Amino acid sequence: MAGNGCSSLFGLLSVMALSGIMCVEVPKLKLNNGKLMPAIALGTYLGFDQGGVVKSVNKQLANVVMNAIDIGYRHFDTAAIYETEEEVGEGIRKKIEEGAITRDDVFVTTKLWNTQHKREQVPLALKQSLNKMGLNYVDLYLMHWPIGLNDDYTFSDVDFMETWRGLEDVQKSGLAKSIGVSNFNLDQLRRLIKEASIKPVAIQVEVHPQMIQSEIIEYAKSESMVVMGYSPFGSLVMRYGMQFPGPKIDEPILVEIASKYNKTTPQVVLRWQVDRNVVPLPKSTNLKRLKENIDIFDFKLEQYEIEKINQFHNNVRYTLPSFWQNHPYYPFEKIDNPQDNPFLNKRKQ
Numbered sequence: 001m002a003g004n005g006c007s008s009l010f011g012l013l014s015v016m017a018l019s020g021i022m023c024v025e026v027p028k029l030k031l032n033n034g035k036l037m038p039a040i041a042l043g044t045y046l047g048f049d050q051g052g053v054v055k056s057v058n059k060q061l062a063n064v065v066m067n068a069i070d071i072g073y074r075h076f077d078t079a080a081i082y083e084t085e086e087e088v089g090e091g092i093r094k095k096i097e098e099g100a101i102t103r104d105d106v107f108v109t110t111k112l113w114n115t116q117h118k119r120e121q122v123p124l125a126l127k128q129s130l131n132k133m134g135l136n137y138v139d140l141y142l143m144h145w146p147i148g149l150n151d152d153y154t155f156s157d158v159d160f161m162e163t164w165r166g167l168e169d170v171q172k173s174g175l176a177k178s179i180g181v182s183n184f185n186l187d188q189l190r191r192l193i194k195e196a197s198i199k200p201v202a203i204q205v206e207v208h209p210q211m212i213q214s215e216i217i218e219y220a221k222s223e224s225m226v227v228m229g230y231s232p233f234g235s236l237v238m239r240y241g242m243q244f245p246g247p248k249i250d251e252p253i254l255v256e257i258a259s260k261y262n263k264t265t266p267q268v269v270l271r272w273q274v275d276r277n278v279v280p281l282p283k284s285t286n287l288k289r290l291k292e293n294i295d296i297f298d299f300k301l302e303q304y305e306i307e308k309i310n311q312f313h314n315n316v317r318y319t320l321p322s323f324w325q326n327h328p329y330y331p332f333e334k335i336d337n338p339q340d341n342p343f344l345n346k347r348k349q
């Protein structure tokens with residue numbers, strides 16, 4: 001059934017009959033190149049532990065992606081460095097084979113890793129990602145960081161504008177329908193827009209109640225760019241196996257708003273992003289929470305409620321790769337005691 005963001009009529013009826021799952025119809029945002037992006041994406045980074053990045057076992061992630069498609073997710077966020085591209089692609093391809101969706105119904109975002117920043121490396125890197133996913137194009141290809149690294153992770157001085165030429169090349173050749181960046185600061189984004197031949201459609205940055213990103217959101221709006229918000233739950237959930245200071249799932253200000261709309265506090269935080277024109281990227285591999293996180297399109301926060309949540313802002317980042325802080329294109333504020341940084345301590349790569 002064309003025109004329906006949810007499953008085909010057959011798929012939808014069988015899904016509803018078998019499990020009582022309703023498929024949420026997710027709204028879409030128009031990008032500055034005319035293409036459409038679903039307003040929420042499933043995050044697919046599984047985190048890292050002592051052994052490096054956490055990998056899916058027994059096709060768990062492919063099954064999560066298939067369940068997510070049944071529930072209404074139409075946008076998936078992955079990256080070469082997450083090592084989840086294979087199973088994201090597998091889940092999508094299986095649903096296409098089942099006839100539940102067509103390739104056009106889903107929006108796939110992946111990202112270029114820092115060790116492939118030379119212009120001529122970009123098409124090769126994207127082809128590797130596409131091979132892993134079993135797809136012949138991505139909807140959005142992002143430069144993961146402005147930071148170029150050599151194979152041995154020493155700093156490379158390749159300018160992110162050279163890398164951007166490579167992203168422009170893959171859009172022109174059709175391997176990516178749209179291109180954008182992640183983890184650029186405002187000055188870097190301004191320079192990119194000034195010097196680019198193809199304007200980025202999106203910037204992906206950390207957005208949650210403690211890191212509200214007002215300047216980037218405002219600037220992106222003025223340039224008709226979409227902001228994609230990563231780690232959307234911030235301090236509401238455990239990070240690096242720890243609880244951090246900041247609003248929790250039972251935070252009274254969030255509970256008050258949540259009870260008014262008969263929603264949970266994680267839903268309120270996701271809706272806060274949607275209402276600020278941010279596309280949230282919640283990660284969950286749990287069926288109940290997958291459903292909870294997408295069930296945010298039947299209510300809307302009032303301006304004073306948005307502002308109440310904005311007041312949690314205290315400039316906390318959970319992704320703070322201070323081991324790169326002496327790189328010429330390091331985007332964030334440098335910290336004095338990088339050894340105290342949990343991101344650094346728990347990361348092994």
Ligand SMILES: NC(=O)c1ccc[n+]([C@@H]2O[C@H](COP(=O)([O-])OP(=O)(O)OC[C@H]3O[C@@H](n4cnc5c(N)ncnc54)[C@H](OP(=O)(O)O)[C@@H]3O)[C@@H](O)[C@H]2O)c1
Nearest residue numbers: 043044045077182230231232233237266282283284285286
């Ligand atoms: N561009 C970048 O540099 C960058 C950096 C970081 C992340 N990202 C992207 O952003 C995505 C999300 O970021 P993230 O994983 O850091 O953080 P997140 O989505 O804010 O948090 C994920 C955690 O929250 C739990 N959770 C999910 N829904 C919940 C709910 N309704 N109630 C309670 N707990 C819930 C998940 O557990 P369960 O799975 O058990 O539900 C998981 O432990 C990533 O997967 C990745 O795609 C991008």
Ligand SMILES: *[C@@H]1O[C@H](CO)[C@@H](O)[C@H](O)[C@H]1NC(C)=O
Nearest residue numbers: 259261262263264291292295
């Ligand atoms: C509140 O939300 C729950 C869970 O979505 C639902 O089962 C219940 O019917 C809702 N209650 C009202 C009064 O809308």
